[in-house]
Amino acid sequence: MDILRRSAIPVRADSHAPLAASQHYVVVTFDDGLNSFAENVLPELEKRNIPSALFVVAGKLGTVPTWTSFAEEATWASVSHVLPGERMLTADELREISGRVVIGSHSSTHRMLTELDKTEAKGEIEDSRRQLEAIVGTKVALFSFPYGEFSNDLLAYCKDAGYDRVFTSLPALALGDPGEFVSGRVQTDPTDSPLELRLKMWGCYRWLPHAFTIKRALFKTLAVRLREAKPVETP
Numbered sequence: 001m002d003i004l005r006r007s008a009i010p011v012r013a014d015s016h017a018p019l020a021a022s023q024h025y026v027v028v029t030f031d032d033g034l035n036s037f038a039e040n041v042l043p044e045l046e047k048r049n050i051p052s053a054l055f056v057v058a059g060k061l062g063t064v065p066t067w068t069s070f071a072e073e074a075t076w077a078s079v080s081h082v083l084p085g086e087r088m089l090t091a092d093e094l095r096e097i098s099g100r101v102v103i104g105s106h107s108s109t110h111r112m113l114t115e116l117d118k119t120e121a122k123g124e125i126e127d128s129r130r131q132l133e134a135i136v137g138t139k140v141a142l143f144s145f146p147y148g149e150f151s152n153d154l155l156a157y158c159k160d161a162g163y164d165r166v167f168t169s170l171p172a173l174a175l176g177d178p179g180e181f182v183s184g185r186v187q188t189d190p191t192d193s194p195l196e197l198r199l200k201m202w203g204c205y206r207w208l209p210h211a212f213t214i215k216r217a218l219f220k221t222l223a224v225r226l227r228e229a230k231p232v233e234t235p
């Protein structure tokens with residue numbers, strides 16, 4: 001986050017202000033709504049005056065995420081770094097932090113929306129918004145797709161449900177138009193080097209949509225090799 005402050009201007013995810021083409025801007029978002037966001041992330045962001053958005057799985061508050069193993073196979077492995085014992089924020093915890101972070105919806109149950117029928121998909125999009133608005137007491141205007149998967153139909157359902165902006169995981173430059181409805185994102189990982197992080201913030205990854213999948217596959221292979229190479233201890 002110190003690198004972010006030095007390399008770009010942080011802006012809110014719900015910003016509709018025109019941005020100068022000569023500057024680098026960054027919107028910081030988090031998916032799922034784990035308790036580590038409130039405990040570890042938010043205080044560090046606030047120290048640096050960096051606004052953020054948190055996309056919450058409305059029907060899973062207070063639970064331990066069960067989609068972790070599936071997420072490892074998906075394009076957007078947002079919960080692959082979940083620590084043992086980590087859980088989702090509860091409704092009370094979400095209410096407490098809602099004035100300090102923009103709360104958005106990340107569906108009701110974190111299912112792959114592209115695999116649901118129309119009624120189920122609309123339910124995930126509309127019900128989650130209603131549930132979250134009842135908790136935080138303000139309009140929930142942003143949505144992010146579980147696993148980043150979406151279709152034109154899903155975009156239309158989000159518009160019908162009243163969202164002002166939706167976030168995918170396609171690494172496209174975002175907010176070029178202040179009224180933008182579909183915004184791309186680029187995933188950052190604990191394994192990113194400072195240079196890699198800077199390049200991502202400067203938009204250099206927008207032409208490489210499969211970079212993260214390839215990188216994750218490489219790390220997986222490497223991890224397996226390291227495990228296999230580890231000598232077995234004998235008593």
Ligand SMILES: [Zn+2]
Pocket residue numbers: 031032078079106110146147
């Ligand atoms: Zn997610």
